[in-house]
Amino acid sequence: MDRFDLYRAETEIIDPPVILCENVTKDYVDGLHAVKNLSLQIRKGEFVFIVGSSGSGKSTLIKLLLREITPTSGIIMVNGRNICRMRSRGVCKLRRSIGVVFQDFRLLKDRNVYENVAFAQRVTQVPRKQIERDVPRILSIVGLADKYKSYPDELSGGEQQRVALARALVNNPVMLLADEPTGNLDPKNSLEIMRLLEEVNRRGTTVVVVTHNKEIVDMMQKRVITLNKGVLKSDKKGGYSHA
Amino acid sequence: MRRISTFFYGIGQGFAGLARNRMFSLASIATMAACLFLFGIFYIVLANFNHMVREAENNVGLTVFFDEGISDEEIEEIGNKLRKRAEVSSVTYTSAEEAWESYKAEKLSPEMIETFGNDNPLKDSSSFTVYLNDPEMQKNLVVYASGLEGVRKINDTTEISEGLTGINTVLATVSIIIIVVLLLVAIFLISITISTGVSVRKQEISIMKLIGATDIFIRIPFIVEGMLIGLFGAGIPSAIFFFFYDNMTTLLTEKFSSVFNLVSFLDKNEVMKVLIPVTAAIGIGIGLIGSNLTLRRQLKKIAVKE
Structure with a gap:
């Protein structure tokens, strides 16, 4: 171990990466190698794009990070904890520390904006007084303070995604995982969502965006991790790199 | 909370x-x-x-009948022995006359009763009706009572x-x-x-x-x-x-x-x-x-x- 390795080891103990994947492989039962020997690190406060065409392993990586599935081999650490060996209580804690936004918003249609956001706190048993404090605050950050009584069907796609974002952020997660957050949005709304994500990142939350939207990636000029057939193809700052 | x-x-x-x-x-x-x-x-x-x-x-007790020609004293002695048993709650004596009167009233028509005149066909049917504290103990009592001198027959409810x-x-x-x-x-x-x-x-x-x-x-x-x-x-x-x-x-x-x-x-x-x-x-x-x-x-x- 040289001086550089020692320095890196010390840094990781003091301030571990938010995400650390070491030689992660995931094989499915049908023999498909979804992810192969993937190693990557995402540090606290980073804004990272994970890009790749379909079948590149992006979805599998999200499932692995959310501990929906476990890797066939390798280690995944989130906030310094090995999530592969977690029990169900640990998995709940892990998911509370990760805010997630999906392409299809996943809002509850029978509940209004306020209730959708408050739902995230209710199910994690946050006291009512805190919910009454947090929800209006987060709704004003995403610019929906005046629409708290509206139902999802009364909102535009961009607004629905902002509700989903508010729900993901209301519990102050360490990391925000956005899976194709602009997939169902027009360019104007996509840009608005990206600006919001940037704002969230500026406030200290690590943001990981999984996308194949080239324009957005090129415009944002952030760190881009490119996957191709489950293998890490490139990891650099800048625009979209075609695998 | x-x-x-x-x-x-x-x-x-x-x-x-x-x-x-x-x-x-x-x-x-x-x-x-x-x-x-x-x-x-x-x-x-x-x-x-x-x-x-x-x-x-509990309500239907067992009935103890006596040998023919038994004296009243002997009947009394059997009654005392039965009363002393722990499983017995009460003992009631029914004379042959009472048994015949009760039988006539329950089972026979007036015409049939007339045919008997003053005869008592149940003259040897005086009995003790024995009620138990615990019906489960009936078998024990039947064994005991059968062994008593002067006891001819016992009708019990075990089978029922x-x-x-x-x-x-x-x-x-x-x-x-x-x-x-x-x-x-x-x-x-x-x-x-x-x-x-x-x-x-x-x-x-x-x-x-x-x-x-x-x-x-x-x-x-x-x-x-x-x-x-x-x-x-x-x-x-x-x-x-x-x-x-x-x-x-x-x-x-x-x-x-x-x-x-x-x-x-x-x-x-x-x-x-x-x-x-x-x-x-x-x-x-x-x-x-x-x-x-x-x-x-x-x-x-x-x-x-x-």
């Missing part, structure tokens, strides 16, 4: 679940009510049957009571089989209701998992829903029995007065203090089993990310 709020959340969501799956819930409650109604009927019949058998055993116990056992076995089958049907229906509830709330559960809700927090509303189905299913027959038990027994007593004048029905409170808690416990228990059986499987199928 959190546990209390989770508890109330579970109760609220359980009721909401019932309302959401109205038709399935009603079907499950109706089936559960039908099962527990049958259970209640069987219980009432068995409990009363046992009560009546016991009452009959063994016969009744046999009927009781058959009735109980048949009841248990029918109830078990019906309860299995109820469990099956509750699991269908709960799995319908889970599939209706699939997206909500997926979001709950994603947000980091604990397994128990996700399960509680469905468990409560199952238990409420059981509780309501138990409440309906319990209410019917509570309000109509007296009417039912009065009606039967009036209709079959010849039978039910000899024996009486159990008191309503006596029946209800067992029937209502047992019915509620079975209902809630079945609801708990039914919902838990399906939950593990159904919840596993729901992923946070498709």
